[in-house]
Amino acid sequence: MLYGLGDSVTFGEDDLRYEPSDGDRGYVGRFADALAAQEGERPIVRNFAIDGETASSFMTGNGRTPPVVVRTDAILALQNTNYSETGGIRTQETQFRQAAAQDAAAGNDIVGITVTLGFNELAALASLPTDEALAQIPATLDDYEGNYRSVLSTIRAEAPDAPLYLLGYYNPFPADPDSPAAPIFNEAGTDLNGIISMLAGDYGASFVDVAPAFVGNEAEYTFLDDQPAGFVINGPFGGVEPIGNVHATDAGYDAIAGVLTAQVAPVPLPAGLPLYAAGLLGAGLVLRRSKRRT
Template sequence: MVRIVAAVAAGVTLAVACVPSGVLPKLACAVLDASCPTGQSQRGSLPQVTRLTAVQVAQGGMYVALGDSYSSGEGVWDLDNKPLNDGADRCHRATGSYVPLVERAYRFGGGTAFYACSGATTAQILSGQYGQKPQITRVGPATSLVTLSIGGNDAGFTKVLTACIVKLPWSSACVEQDAAVSRRIDELRPSLLKVLRELRTRAPNARIIVLGYPRPFPKDPEVTVDNLSAEDQNWINGMTRRLNDAVGSVVSDFDRAIAAFGAPGSAEYVDAYEAFTGHEVGRPQPYLNGLNVNVEELKVNARSYHPTGDGYRRFAELITKQIAAGPGRPMNNFHVSAP
């Protein structure tokens, strides 16, 4: 009786891990010490089951790039003169983003779909912007890799920066936003989880890679930049860290759940907080655009505080390395070959 229960338990475990039921007779023979034929059976050889590597999983289907301005290429949009696809002009999708670089680094069996949109929130990933189809609808069963940057607009970082920059030099209006920003970051967690669940529903076998945000100012700022004092810069750095930690914890918890059930696919977080170290705003060769104002129109250019071309190339390095490294655990995606 104990052996029968053990066999059943082992069968359930294999089923959850997506192992074909064709291997179960062989397993039962081993566990129950039954007298089973070896080698060729009357029906021929059993199919071969191979666990896929992280790279094989990523390359097996379509690469879909979603997210906000840090993925769309806002920082280099006004330098672009090549239309990408429908809605690129509204969403500021640029060829200078990291997405085309990742596309060139790997050969994706189903091609690439690039639909990140500047200004996107977690809710707009699901509902759409500017009359365009929701980004989430670009993901389907054939999707094998999703990259995503999201959360900055939920936290209201654009408005936060604006309030910090336009304040009077001696004002504390920047750091006084702490409670409001912290609340919005806490509220981001359930909405990000909703996005991850929808991605899994649509593409249950895919790897989902979520990219964090870089620290915008030096670790120990010493000079005022764009009307931002050292105290202001430290506070903005701290809020960026808090946002990244919130996003990273949601993604990590989600992947642990995937692994616990032995399910295929993954959710992976890339912490970009230190990625621009030595190249922050105010440095000689920044990877982030500083404040850019059209003096004639008295209008701030949208590329302000978004990655430069070098910044997007650095993002591409992070993503391509993550694709190669995988989630830090075995993938539960399998290839079944005919006997």
């Protein structure tokens, strides 16, 4: 089993035209393909990621940051076909707990869990005036760190030994420097990745630093060049993109999957445990984060 958890980057969102999917696409689908080439068998993908998910809404199901202004928490969840309105929409935490318990009872091995959380916490600040948004960054990152710890504690409670990959974020905004989110991520993007790197060390995970691969390639690797801030999507679930379409193109997801796959090395292990992750701790990012908080 290969689990995908988190936000729209893990879900594999692309052109924001509301195309329901089971999430076996984007970097997660490419990673599953790479594992198949490495091990001779493709893992089953369980992707529960949701557009707009934050570390808080992962646990509560409320307060997602919609990439298009008219979308609600429920609409965002139902874009992932692993969710259903029948009996109410479960939180991503509940969905993961139940699936992991079922896999454990069935003796199914988890070959990897990939997570992206954090971008939407900063993106939500873009609705504020720039000076106010920048002033809110330290408190926002502190709350995020605490919430992400709760998420990771949940994951480790259900899958204590599974290879866990925490993906950092790329800064897409050189492709649209006029986006209201650009100054926020220019200021806080490195600190956000520093927190993720630190938490990876605390929870026995691998930090996957995808940011360098996007530097200089933002227009090709994201949709921001074609769908900048204020772009209007037509259709029943259309609307205005407040910060632009920051999601990866096929080339961008190829790049993310390449960085992730490069961190996985096959080693001789007992049957059922084919992979371990090689961790990249990003010490420089952690140091910068520590200095800022001090």
